[in-house]
Amino acid sequence: MLAVVSGGGTAGHINPALALAEELASRGWDVRFAGTPGGVEARLVPAAGIPFTSFEASGFDRAHLASLPKGVAKIAASTAKARRWFREIKPDVVVGFGGYVSIPVARAAEKAGIPVVLHEQNSVMGMANKYLAKKAAALCLTYECPGCDLPASTPVHLTGNPVRRSVIEADRAAGRALFDLAEDDFMLLVFGGSLGARHINEAVCALKDELLARPHLHIVHITGPKELASVTEALALTPEQERRWHLMGYQDRMGQTMAAADAIVSRAGATSLAEISARGIPALLVPYPHATADHQTTNARAYVEVGCAFMVPDGELDGSLFAERLASLIDDPAVREAQHRAACGRKTGQAAAMLADVVEAEAKGGRRAVQ
Template sequence: MSNKKIIMTGGGTAGHVTPNIALLPKLKELGYEIEYMGTENGIERKLMEAEGIKYHIISSGKLRRYFDVKNFTDPFKVIKGVFDAKAILKREKPDIVFSKGGFVSVPVVMGAYFNKIPIIIHESDITPGLANKLAMPYATKICVTFEEAMQHVNKKKAVLTGSPIREELFKGSKIKAKEFCGFKNDKPVILVTGGSLGSRIINSCVRESLNDLLKTYNIVHLCGKGNLDRNFNLTEGYVQFEYIKDELADLMQLSDIVISRAGSNTIFELLALKKPNILIPLSAKASRGDQILNANSFKKSGYSVVIEEENLNPLSLQEKINELNVNKETYIKNMSKSKERDSLSNIIKLIEDCRIKR
């Protein structure tokens, strides 16, 4: 039986779980017993159970910045969640809690605080999300991904760690990916992804541009659940998938250009893999604007080409792809110069330090 124990939390979207998954191999190697706390139907449950991690269910309500009838009932679910989490943590006695944010994390962080358990929070974006804002006063340390984020959090607690990257992403095979996609030629490959839920606006723009793009490129399109279009099933040089897990590392290695949303985890993976990319951040109308800040930070550093969602159309997309293709060596060079942080080691060291100092 291990004498080191960590309980992790975070959920609501894959972005609040992926960095936790990246930490698992190293934590196991160091002999940690790992458990997870999340909601009954959250994406985090499916992802963690697939990793064979013991999972505890707690109640939690969604924290919204807009009016909704559920705003009157959800605070009671959060309060119930705090009692759920407090009882589980008292029973399980972890040495430390690691939180990746998302509304499920708030009760867990508060429950840990009441049990006097050290808490590390990881914030992916430049400005903290609502859940992390509520949880941060209870944290022992706050990991941030962007340098610009330091001015938005308590500097005494903040540590610039970067975003942990899953090690398997570096081990992909171009040959396997080419075979998997059935590509018959050596045209450069564009990988299109709209995040774990897909993006209708990106999907339709890419499909409208196919006739022109396929003259020069092969295209791999990760279009999100329920977004496959059968009309393109037999289009040579174009393959579409709802979601890819096991083959993602291979597809990343195969791709010459990536078109993506600007979620923090994804863009730091592109930076680590030095993939020339076009970012199409979620518009401020559909989000709190975090992706716009992420994308502009990467544009300023010379890592990414950015198209604002409002300016996205087949013509602007093709122009930016051609521009990126011509200048891709410059972008690769800029990404190679980035202060490559060994985020995984930074975060693991922080976990070990906080556990020892307890």
């Protein structure tokens, strides 16, 4: 069986797509990936050993309507290219994870009668998935409500958001060895996504003395590449303090890093939340306030409501609430245990298998009549 997986634009689309590809490959599937030539997928997918084919695709700027014809022309050309590609490789199913590139790939599949399965990572459905959902064979969701009206004719499955095995299977002892942590050391992991989060960095730095007053606390602080210099200057750590405050701009061993963590402070992007949930790590979430339709707040609220995490709005980072919630997370084992149990109850580690089950069922259903 052959699956084409498509998505692009951000790691939030690509990482769950790669998690599905891993699961399908373990079941004996052949997997190909369709993405944009300049997106992060063009680097991550080949690095994962998956054949990659590029397609041009872009949206349009509502403030500059002149960009619309160019975007439409790219999608039309890529749709034609995808149809030629499909005639050559004959896929059994196409799986779209969002991003503009999934539009021409899914449209080409529809025209060829190939079933299309969509996966939505966030609590608010992205534009590409919203556009494609009406004709999809199945729509798989991370949250019970994706923030928009769902097409009545499309079967909907709640699968959760797939997480790569490098995160789920990462070894805690190996992760703690990365930072020379003793068994009784407490590791707080702070990160804001691949680009960092300036306001989170500033709020944590403001608590430097209070945090370092805990003798067994280690902070692993991933600032984002552009923020490392300013955070280093703001903290002005002594050599002794640097032993317990581990600063870095970027970390490419996030699986082991998360495995080592006892608690986390982070934004509420879909991939970050799925990885935190899959590992059952207690967390304090600070949603990015400018995300489309404020979807990070909706993402985080779903975790808070079932007891997996605390949440502090970005606008309240400079007040007492952030310091109080962080202190509770660090100092109260009962709080962490309750959050750990609640996160494990979401069974996020099974999401890739659940999504793969849907993909297999649709592929085995055969090709649809071409419209």
